[in-house]
Amino acid sequence: MNEEMRKKLAEINATKAEVRQLIADGRLDEAESKKAELDALQRAFNLLLSMEDEDEAAAQAQTKKKQELHDEKQQPRTFARIGQAVVNALGAAVSRRKMDETDRQIIQDAMKENSDPDGGLTVPQDIQTRIKELRRSDDNLEQYVNVEPVKTMSGSRVIEKEADTTAWPEIDENGEFTEVDTPQFAKIAYKITKKGGKMLCSLELLADTAENILAYLMKWIAKKTRATRNAKILACVDKITTGKEVAVTDLDSLKDIFNVMLDPAITVSSGVWTNQDGFNWLDKLKDKDGSYILQPDPTNATRTLLFGKYPVHKLSNKVLKTAVDGSQNTNKYPLICGDLSEAVTLFDREFMTIESSKEAGSAWDKDQLAVKVRDRFDVQPVDTAAIIKGQITVTVAG
Numbered sequence: 324m325n326e327e328m329r330k331k332l333a334e335i336n337a338t339k340a341e342v343r344q345l346i347a348d349g350r351l352d353e354a355e356s357k358k359a360e361l362d363a364l365q366r367a368f369n370l371l372l373s374m375e376d377e378d379e380a381a382a383q384a385q386t387k388k389k390q391e392l393h394d395e396k397q398q399p400r401t402f403a404r405i406g407q408a409v410v411n412a413l414g415a416a417v418s419r420r421k422m423d424e425t426d427r428q429i430i431q432d433a434m435k436e437n438s439d440p441d442g443g444l445t446v447p448q449d450i451q452t453r454i455k456e457l458r459r460s461d462d463n464l465e466q467y468v469n470v471e472p473v474k475t476m477s478g479s480r481v482i483e484k485e486a487d488t489t490a491w492p493e494i495d496e497n498g499e500f501t502e503v504d505t506p507q508f509a510k511i512a513y514k515i516t517k518k519g520g521k522m523l524c525s526l527e528l529l530a531d532t533a534e535n536i537l538a539y540l541m542k543w544i545a546k547k548t549r550a551t552r553n554a555k556i557l558a559c560v561d562k563i564t565t566g567k568e569v570a571v572t573d574l575d576s577l578k579d580i581f582n583v584m585l586d587p588a589i590t591v592s593s594g595v596w597t598n599q600d601g602f603n604w605l606d607k608l609k610d611k612d613g614s615y616i617l618q619p620d621p622t623n624a625t626r627t628l629l630f631g632k633y634p635v636h637k638l639s640n641k642v643l644k645t646a647v648d649g650s651q652n653t654n655k656y657p658l659i660c661g662d663l664s665e666a667v668t669l670f671d672r673e674f675m676t677i678e679s680s681k682e683a684g685s686a687w688d689k690d691q692l693a694v695k696v697r698d699r700f701d702v703q704p705v706d707t708a709a710i711i712k713g714q715i716t717v718t719v720a721g
Contacts, residue, residue: 457545661710
């Protein structure tokens, strides 16, 4: 009870005493008048009491909110809560309202880095991990190359050529270490570049649940990043093999690639990557006894082996394209043979950003939401002898 209420209560008690005394003295008219004054004092006191209750309730609610925020900060962030914060942030960007501080803190706590030079929202690591999981498929070439996370926008790696064939010289007891032949080194430089795109969708998307919005965005990002990384990896493979393609015409020409052209150390971990056309050609190939060359892997029913050793990965014709030579009426089916993890390295900045706006060109006119995503990585050739591209030339009927 505050001071004002104490004073009001003292007035009420004093007025009650006066009313009782007036009644005792038989001065009823004056008693009724004083009673009206007492009722007014009581009403004022009740109003003050009600206001104090409201103030106390508000103070308790504020204290509870602060405690909840404190407790939430002490607990590990769940994927659902992080996702909710990201969706809230995108909604705030569209409606041009200030981002909730709790959401901002949750996202920053879940991020590897806290700022983006392009603006926008850095995607928390938990969500990036889910996106990586979603883009894992047979058509995802990233899983076959060497992926090296990097923290800088550019840099280099130095590797020794033919290091596995250069032996150390023998040293006698108490003998001196002598200089060995100077090894040959190759410098692999990388420069992280920004790749990205924009998706247009209806504003009704933001009216959906946070879980549905996040699932929708993650699937779209996974598909686009997979397609982008596949294109860069295949461009790197082309850089290594262009002008060095090997004609594949029969079973023996395939054996030449694995028995002679590839180093034995590479063939241990080698595989074959081809498209639907190339797989169809291989799948029909038979040995002299009439048995099909491709056989199921006894350890993995979904995988097929060439010569019982080398896994064959079938990619879509849309991903790994067949070369068409109209002047010769021929199609060339690609066969990438060897170890992609030795041949190609993807330097991953692991720094993906996303932002949204409804004021992006036609998006504004069509009441659409524009979502922009940026991904940062680089792909470089490392061991150019680790893969060989075979070509199956097939004549097409005119």
